[in-house]
Amino acid sequence: MEARETPAAETHETPASGQAAPPVAGHAPAPPTLGRIAFTSTRDGNAEIYVMNGDGSNLRRLTRNGASDEDPFWSPDGRALAFTSTRDASLDVYTMAADGSHVRRLTRTDGDEHSPAWSPDRTSIAFATDRDDGDWEVYVMGADGTNPRNLTQHRGWDDSPSWSPDGTRIVFVSRRDGAAQIYVMGADGSNPARLTHDDHEHALGANAWSPDGKRIVYVADVDGQAEICVMAADGTNATQLTHGNARSATIEVSAGWSQDGASIVFVSSREGDSDIFVMRADGSEMRNLTFHAGDDYAPAWGR
Ligand SMILES: [Ca+2]
Ligand SMILES: [Ca+2]
Ligand SMILES: [Ca+2]
Numbered sequence: 675m676e677a678r679e680t681p682a683a684e685t686h687e688t689p690a691s692g693q694a695a696p697p698v699a700g701h702a703p704a705p706p707t708l709g710r711i712a713f714t715s716t717r718d719g720n721a722e723i724y725v726m727n728g729d730g731s732n733l734r735r736l737t738r739n740g741a742s743d744e745d746p747f748w749s750p751d752g753r754a755l756a757f758t759s760t761r762d763a764s765l766d767v768y769t770m771a772a773d774g775s776h777v778r779r780l781t782r783t784d785g786d787e788h789s790p791a792w793s794p795d796r797t798s799i800a801f802a803t804d805r806d807d808g809d810w811e812v813y814v815m816g817a818d819g820t821n822p823r824n825l826t827q828h829r830g831w832d833d834s835p836s837w838s839p840d841g842t843r844i845v846f847v848s849r850r851d852g853a854a855q856i857y858v859m860g861a862d863g864s865n866p867a868r869l870t871h872d873d874h875e876h877a878l879g880a881n882a883w884s885p886d887g888k889r890i891v892y893v894a895d896v897d898g899q900a901e902i903c904v905m906a907a908d909g910t911n912a913t914q915l916t917h918g919n920a921r922s923a924t925i926e927v928s929a930g931w932s933q934d935g936a937s938i939v940f941v942s943s944r945e946g947d948s949d950i951f952v953m954r955a956d957g958s959e960m961r962n963l964t965f966h967a968g969d970d971y972a973p974a975w976g977r
Pocket of ligand 1: 764765766781782783784785786787
């Protein structure tokens with residue numbers, strides 16, 4: 675496992691990014707509670723989108739629909755959310771204002787669309803779809819749904835796009851070489867390159883570029899358990915952040931960054947059911963924000 679090649683102690687002393695929050699001896703501060711976290715929960719009977727403050731307070735429900743509403747992703751200015759819904763039959767990408775109003779459907783296909791990711795300049799939304807022939811591809815379209823383009827055009831499962839903060843590159847997950855691995859390509863689909871080189875499965879829907887552009891958080895299968903890992907954006911310095919217990923084959927299933935890059939939000943079943951957790955970017959100070967028996971998943975941290 676690549677993530678274990680770098681001793682944790684060494685990593686803490688010389689973080690790959692130079693940006694990791696330094697641990698404070700004695701009294702480590704609580705994780706910053708900046709911004710808002712949107713997520714999906716089944717707590718009210720079916721999958722709906724909720725938003726809460728970064729400390730778990732001020733929970734609000736944004737969708738009320740008998741269909742599944744999932745996969746929220748903040749617009750860069752925090753005023754809107756992209757999400758997916760089955761309300762019109764197949765999975766499609768929608769947008770809504772941050773208060774749940776002004777819902778707009780962006781895709782109209784018989785195939786499925788998921789994992790919408792708003793570009794840093796707010797003009798585009800990348801997503802994954804099987805609309806063509808059932809083979810998943812990463813697409814990009816205008817933020818109004820116009821001009822969809824296939825960026826990957828490769829046999830094999832391509833999924834989970836995440837933009838670099840400067841908008842020039844997209845990191846994604848692909849099974850084109852066998853087990854799911856992390857790849858990066860230009861925002862126009864050019865020059866795809868593989869970042870991870872191990873035989874472990876890497877979770878789909880889990881990778882995210884850090885706000886400073888220097889790191890990528892992702893989920894890797896480590897000895898049968900899904901764990902949160904970070905690596906430098908060039909694929910080096912892989913470091914495993916979580917170390918789940920043996921109760922479940924899957925512990926951590928997705929991850930993203932706070933806007934300031936100091937914290938990571940992720941989904942874990944380490945306390946039984948699926949909940950939203952936050953921790954500092956070095957893996958310390960883990961906290962459960964949802965504490966609800968329903969399934970809570972697909973977090974996105976916005977301003
Ligand atoms: Ca569709
Ligand atoms: Ca493909
Ligand atoms: Ca829960």
